[in-house]
Amino acid sequence: MLVDFGLITRAQKGDAAAFNEIVTAYRKRILGTITRLIARPEDVEDVAQEVFLRLYFSLDQLRKEEVFEPWLYRLTVNAAYDYLRKQRRRQEYRMSDLSEQQVMLADAMAGGKAEQDDQHHKKVREAVDSLLGSVSEADRILLMLKEVEGLSLKELEKVYNVNENALKVRLFRARQRVLKAFGSAEKKEGAG
């Protein structure tokens, strides 16, 4: 855990400085998770602020130290779901926006090795995003939390409030779907 429970207790009593410390400790990690979950860099901060806003107003419900991080992840996942749901409703997900981001990313790239690294990272991101795009939103978020964020099954149990066996089944099925998409992508690449 990045903060001690004393800090959380102080924040629960309304200490703004303590809450600021909690946000500062977790914001980078939360921003990273949201970046991978929603795939729209311009909205990442907005969603992260929503997560911490929800944390602020529900902090007094927290009783046990060990559930803080899974709970924060649950708030993050829920905020990401809400955002994606709104996006779907607005139907704003346009390919032109993506290419605009890519242009911006390309503009920001420096020369030499850094550029090569960035190109490689970009390729990897695109490959994984496209793979995870072939499964449902729920599967994508679950796999992201397990495989990329590195959450253990115990932590995921607390995030999703389901038992380990159900979680294992869901993970297995989600992974199988991604593997299938991965296999066909490889075949396509091999043929092309």
Add this chain to the structure above:
Amino acid sequence: MRGNDDEKLDALFGAYRAACGNPDASANFMPNLWARIESRQSFTFSFRRMANAFATAAVALSLLLGIYMAVPNLTNQTVANQSYVEALAEASTPDPQAFVDPVTLELADRTTR
């Protein structure tokens, strides 16, 4: 058993983790967050104030309604104090003469004939 694709996928996820990293927040992150918290708090406060006002109005209305319902009961107290049977008896008392008067037979005419 884990296949070759499984290992490749794990490696890809690992590379993805390294490629994404965790972005830094902008300088406005904390001020914007506190602005949102304060705006939500003021909304909650005004909502609570409105709810309190509504609750007070509801209590006052209930009291008024209670008083209104009690007033007609006070004026008809005599009626209310009677039992149903008493009220019924009072409303439809038969003429007592009808039962008390003796039956008179007009026998005089027959004997004189």
